[in-house]
Amino acid sequence: MPDAAPATPVGSLSEEAVLAAILECLGPSDSLVGPGDDAAVLQLADARVVVTTDTLIHGPDFRLAWSSGRDLGAKAAAVNLADVAAMGARPVALFVALAMPPETTIGFVRELATGLREACDELAPGCRVAGGDLTSSDTLTIAVTAIGEMEPGHSPVLRSGARPGDILAICGEVGLAAAGLDILFERFRDEDGQAVAVDAGILTAPERTAVAGQLRPRPPIGSGAAAARAGATAMMDVSDGLVRDARRLARASGVTLDIARLALGPDSDRALRGGEDHALLATFPANTILPAGFRAIGSVGAAGPDPLTVDGLPERSAGGWDPYRDWDGAGG
Amino acid sequence: MPDAAPATPVGSLSEEAVLAAILECLGPSDSLVGPGDDAAVLQLADARVVVTTDTLIHGPDFRLAWSSGRDLGAKAAAVNLADVAAMGARPVALFVALAMPPETTIGFVRELATGLREACDELAPGCRVAGGDLTSSDTLTIAVTAIGEMEPGHSPVLRSGARPGDILAICGEVGLAAAGLDILFERFRDEDGQAVAVDAGILTAPERTAVAGQLRPRPPIGSGAAAARAGATAMMDVSDGLVRDARRLARASGVTLDIARLALGPDSDRALRGGEDHALLATFPANTILPAGFRAIGSVGAAGPDPLTVDGLPERSAGGWDPYRDWDGAGG
Numbered sequence: 001m002p003d004a005a006p007a008t009p010v011g012s013l014s015e016e017a018v019l020a021a022i023l024e025c026l027g028p029s030d031s032l033v034g035p036g037d038d039a040a041v042l043q044l045a046d047a048r049v050v051v052t053t054d055t056l057i058h059g060p061d062f063r064l065a066w067s068s069g070r071d072l073g074a075k076a077a078a079v080n081l082a083d084v085a086a087m088g089a090r091p092v093a094l095f096v097a098l099a100m101p102p103e104t105t106i107g108f109v110r111e112l113a114t115g116l117r118e119a120c121d122e123l124a125p126g127c128r129v130a131g132g133d134l135t136s137s138d139t140l141t142i143a144v145t146a147i148g149e150m151e152p153g154h155s156p157v158l159r160s161g162a163r164p165g166d167i168l169a170i171c172g173e174v175g176l177a178a179a180g181l182d183i184l185f186e187r188f189r190d191e192d193g194q195a196v197a198v199d200a201g202i203l204t205a206p207e208r209t210a211v212a213g214q215l216r217p218r219p220p221i222g223s224g225a226a227a228a229r230a231g232a233t234a235m236m237d238v239s240d241g242l243v244r245d246a247r248r249l250a251r252a253s254g255v256t257l258d259i260a261r262l263a264l265g266p267d268s269d270r271a272l273r274g275g276e277d278h279a280l281l282a283t284f285p286a287n288t289i290l291p292a293g294f295r296a297i298g299s300v301g302a303a304g305p306d307p308l309t310v311d312g313l314p315e316r317s318a319g320g321w322d323p324y325r326d327w328d329g330a331g332g
Numbered sequence: 333m334p335d336a337a338p339a340t341p342v343g344s345l346s347e348e349a350v351l352a353a354i355l356e357c358l359g360p361s362d363s364l365v366g367p368g369d370d371a372a373v374l375q376l377a378d379a380r381v382v383v384t385t386d387t388l389i390h391g392p393d394f395r396l397a398w399s400s401g402r403d404l405g406a407k408a409a410a411v412n413l414a415d416v417a418a419m420g421a422r423p424v425a426l427f428v429a430l431a432m433p434p435e436t437t438i439g440f441v442r443e444l445a446t447g448l449r450e451a452c453d454e455l456a457p458g459c460r461v462a463g464g465d466l467t468s469s470d471t472l473t474i475a476v477t478a479i480g481e482m483e484p485g486h487s488p489v490l491r492s493g494a495r496p497g498d499i500l501a502i503c504g505e506v507g508l509a510a511a512g513l514d515i516l517f518e519r520f521r522d523e524d525g526q527a528v529a530v531d532a533g534i535l536t537a538p539e540r541t542a543v544a545g546q547l548r549p550r551p552p553i554g555s556g557a558a559a560a561r562a563g564a565t566a567m568m569d570v571s572d573g574l575v576r577d578a579r580r581l582a583r584a585s586g587v588t589l590d591i592a593r594l595a596l597g598p599d600s601d602r603a604l605r606g607g608e609d610h611a612l613l614a615t616f617p618a619n620t621i622l623p624a625g626f627r628a629i630g631s632v633g634a635a636g637p638d639p640l641t642v643d644g645l646p647e648r649s650a651g652g653w654d655p656y657r658d659w660d661g662a663g664g
Contacts, residue, residue, distance in 0.1 A: 032380065032488065033419070033488050033490060036491075036584070037419070037488075037490050037491050037492075037568075037584075038384060038414075038415040038416075038418035038419055038491070038567075038568050038569055039382045039383055039384035039415045039416055039418070039419045039421070039478075039480065040382070040383050040384070041380055041381070041382050041383075041419065041421075041482070041488045042380065042381050042383065043379060043380055044376075044379045044380070044381055045379065046379055047375060047376045047377065047378055047379050048364065048373055048374065048375055048376070049373070049374050049376055049381045049479065050371045050372070050373050051371055051372050051373075051374065051425070051427055051462070051463060051477070051479060052370060052371035052372070052427075052463065053427045053428075053429045053463065053464060053465045053475075053477060054429070054465050055429045055431055055465050055467050055473075055475065057431050057467050057468065057469045057473075059468070059469065059470060060467060060468045060469070061467065082370075083370040083371045084370075084371055086370035086371070087365070087369070087370055087371045087373065089371070089373075093383070095383055095384075095385045095477055096385075097385045097386070097387045097429070097475040097477075099387055099389050099471075099473060099475075130383070131383060131384060131385065132385060133385045133386050133387050133475075135387050135389050135392060135393070136389065136391070136392045137389040137391065137392070137471050137473060138391060138470065138471045139431075139469050139470045139471035139473070141387075141389075141431060141469060141471070141473050141475070143385075143387065143429040143431075143465075143473070143475035145383070145385060145427055145429075145477040146371075147381065147383060148371065150373070156364065156365050156369075156373045158365060158369050159368075159369050159370070160369075235370075236369075236370050237370055252368070252369075
């Protein structure tokens, strides 16, 4: 059967034909049992399995005018890989539940599958899509579950393990994705607020980098297991903004986290509040030689009236993004 | 904080408040690391993990006029548990990505979580929801990933292992859910074809059973591992109808399956074509004493011109349900 033309809507193809096109873009999986049976079976390093799930929804999570299929596939992979990495684990497979309006083109679906594969190859070599599910929906929805393995002999790195005296450190971008989102909202919407296609030609190089950071984040996945090996006491990925997520880590650990504003660079406000970079925030015992890519941004103190301080002063802003409070219902 | 009133829309609550309500209904999880960290960590019986994902979407997969939150939670669990069972594995945990319109009530969300827990308790004791994700969406979407473990020393039972001379057997209902769907379509829609609430009082007892089989299927989850222990050569769950799924098993195994119509009971047409019961279809070596609940319905022969025959005659109908071809776009 020849491949369907890129503009062919999936609603005019059978589920089997759509699946075949996706599998072709994903390439082979080395699961014990891969796509095509009732479930996949994966061989892990030991008998502990790390599991996380995160979904991208058309509307609150992305605009199709801004994100290509490849961007979306890559982002859906990256945000889940980061959650596995944040446990100190190594991602081994992704499972993708894809729900699409019938008018979605097969070309878009192929791009999406390609983006999933590219992000795995780039960020977590050896990890592949090993299964999934296809359904129709009025709302394009990409629900990904990531599976990871622990290095034998190492324990998962929880949010709750930070101790007074530890160093607070981060690996990866903070604020870049938020800067990119600001550019998209300010410069690539029409008079009615609807998203319009990004014209990279009118952007400076740093602006293009920021937009790419929003549409296709590249969290430092391999640094999660490296942090576990270096003795990280607590870790999480920063998905909802540093203020919001650092506060969660502080509360889970029963400590105060103090961030040194100077360590966040010139745009420290955006670094504190912007989310979606999926940097790894971790604590390490004092005197630890930080693993490559981690930089100290503060310290861990005893529990006090405020779980989070910046330069010693209470930080009480909400920060970040809450899909229930903050989404205005716009699509595009 | 007191619980929000059942009619409170989730859009007026924070993500944390919605999550807290869900966790309360789910009860405790015995994961090594449970909800609240970046990912869950589960202890398995050995280093192989079984993973499957299946999604319920408002519109193609359910009508809210017919399904309660508890029905939907239970069904979303059951269809995924069945895929794990069909590998001969034991389900250990579910992960639930829930995407909801902001007007969804917290009462509905609590019901849904309760249905998930009830189905686990009833069908797969020891299995619990161990993590998930909450997002806003215009379309109510329940994407579940199920995690299972193999019994040490046993191999996964694939679709591809049936051999000529094997017995073809089934465990669980076939056709019941389709009968229920027919009742819903014929008797609980208004003049415009919109779904209206089910009035159980106008149904006979068998009709009520059929409707329950559609809205809240109860596949025989424990029988999957039992079939593996009994030496099943191939297995799958019947989600898209016996004709469609038996043909898939026959093709994967390179054999012909012959079904004896008489073994399907009085409503054999519906048993052949109806889906969504999630019975376990398996093949066993000749002379196997079938595990409890399995009944012989046919035999396995050498590959021939048609992968599936009924009483020796070629069966070429499509059967079953294809969301891309068959959904008419109706909601309700």
